[in-house]
Amino acid sequence: MLESDPGIEVVGAAPDPYAARDQIKRLDPDVITLDVEMPRMDGITFLENLMRLRPMPVVMVSSLTHDGAKVTLQALELGAVDFVTKPARELSVKLEDYAAEVVAKVKAAARATIRPLTNFSGTEREAFRERVKESLREAGAYEARSAGTRQRLVAIGASTGGTEAIRRVLECLPPDSPPIVISQHIPASFSGPFAERLNSVTSLTVKEATDRAPIMPGHAYVAPGDWHLRVQRDGARLICRIDQSETVNRHRPSVDVMFDSVAESAGSEAVGVLLTGMGRDGAEGLARMKASGAATIVQDEASSTVWGMPGAAVSLGAADEILSLEQIPARMMQFAANGRARSA
Template sequence: MSVSGKIKVVVVDDSALVRKLLTRMLESDPGIEVVGAAPDPFAARDQIKRLNPDVITLDVEMPRMDGITFLENLMRLRPMPVVMVSSLTHNGAKVTLQAMELGAVDFVTKPARELSVKLEDYAAEVVEKVKNAARASIRPLSTFSGEDRDRFRDRVRQSLREAGAYEARSAGTRQKLVAIGASTGGTEAIRRVLECLPPNSPPIVISQHIPANFSGPFAERLDACCSLSVKQAADRMPILPGHAYVAPGDYHLRVQRDGARLICRIDQSATVNRHRPSVDVMFDSVAEAAGSESVGVLLTGMGRDGAQGLLQMKQAGAATLVQDEATSTVWGMPGAANQLGAADEVLAIEEIPARMLTLASGKGARSA
């Protein structure tokens, strides 16, 4: 941070208008100082060396070097908090999710003319995400790729074998519903949990704070890397074993009992904790519809969304897990749940898949 205690930011975007707009928005907050504005990654590299910012905002499409290539180099050589500024397109969403995999903390959609009537809300979002990024735990890129990722998967699968989770599933033991909530850093945390699971996993519902145009590509990206089938939830879609359902952006996802089966319900009722989808909304519905036949998992994220809902699940008899501080990008939501007494267990991200599956299989005893 600067001598004044402000968060130092470098804005990287090839558009002079966007650089000016983001600078004005960020500096509207007394706790932020924009110390540099770069039109491309080469200028950004020099400014980062000279100005030592706490956070950078990074465009994806730029001349001379694209934002993804620059981000990959940056996270290998000088890991630091990065907030991506992405276009509201399907391709923009796919590239942004790739950036999250490379280590970006979060993203905001690129300001557009049609946003002009909501610039105050947009500015508040940009400021909040930059402040969150400044507090995030950043790890070198090598932690999330290549041999390290293979070792992570191997550890999880070994834990699954030791817990007997695979055998329990093949034996036809009744499966419980798993509900997963996350926010900042959650796109990667969710991927790391789901990609280790077998195709006969219990049914899973997911609420991740994400914009409307990004939830579909997010579900597609998960489906491509996971053994189980991952879909964006649709209203009245049946919830089946071997499937995971992602809440559509700007819609709440609820679970409802329909006779003997469970179904997805989506709606655009009022935001909860300033979010839609809200993790609390989903967890509350799971507590009511599935009760003790469910497992709640709260992963990395800023704020408190999901903490009260996880407590509701626990009080309804569900097993509840939260990600630990050491492996969370931001220990806001899971930390708040732990403080409320909503968590049966606090686990590192690599411990969650096996424990979650064991509890959902009906084999694992709920911790006291």
């Protein structure tokens, strides 16, 4: 599949991590693909060593199982750029579509920003969390909410690099945060473990969205893999709606679908956040959110793994502000407390 693309040269293939280590030193590849299950050393151990000693773009090859999802999310935390799933025996997608996905993700990985493993250590994570919490206090977001200001809905979209970016945003937030809806490009069997993982590291209640679930403060709702997540007004409250209508921008869930529904249902009472990701999904939806009066935030290029989706939104003029990942939580909460006009 990789060799079928003229822009990719496969310089080596290794049967196990020890052979891979020697080939990496000799061939100096731009990207490696890495299976989790290998002889002599598991993929996670090898990845951890690689990202500590020689950080480079890695695309994981994962099985479509609950356990495979949990291990893949661990690999993304360790610094892998992205993952592709092994096709099931009875292919639900055409082989050429699968090949196109593999090629696109390897090419995106070659352009990705890679950070050393030290950035993902417990010490660094805690320091990041404390800096964000201090920014929240300085922004007065806590005081604004306690004064009874109406809370707004936050909508977050992401793709490549997004599982970690979303985690780093959510784990800093207080338990009385405004409700959050999330569309992350992810397979069906991965969204459940992803929601479980977020729920374990944040004070919010994080769950997969279910149809007609009420959207409540202190909760975050993750779009199920292979389902679009929309927000709908039901009287005075907002509810989740999920469906399997046609893919948008080749994705389901699609960030554009979610952002469009938030623009229609919440308007100026919403905050849109577009994080790292490959492609353009979410850019036009964020522009429609901004036109409806919502505050909009885009992750900057320096802190993004891939600046495709955020960059597309910036080119459309969809961003009120372009911020680093570290700056986003405090500004997001300030917008949620005060709205776009009063936070300017």
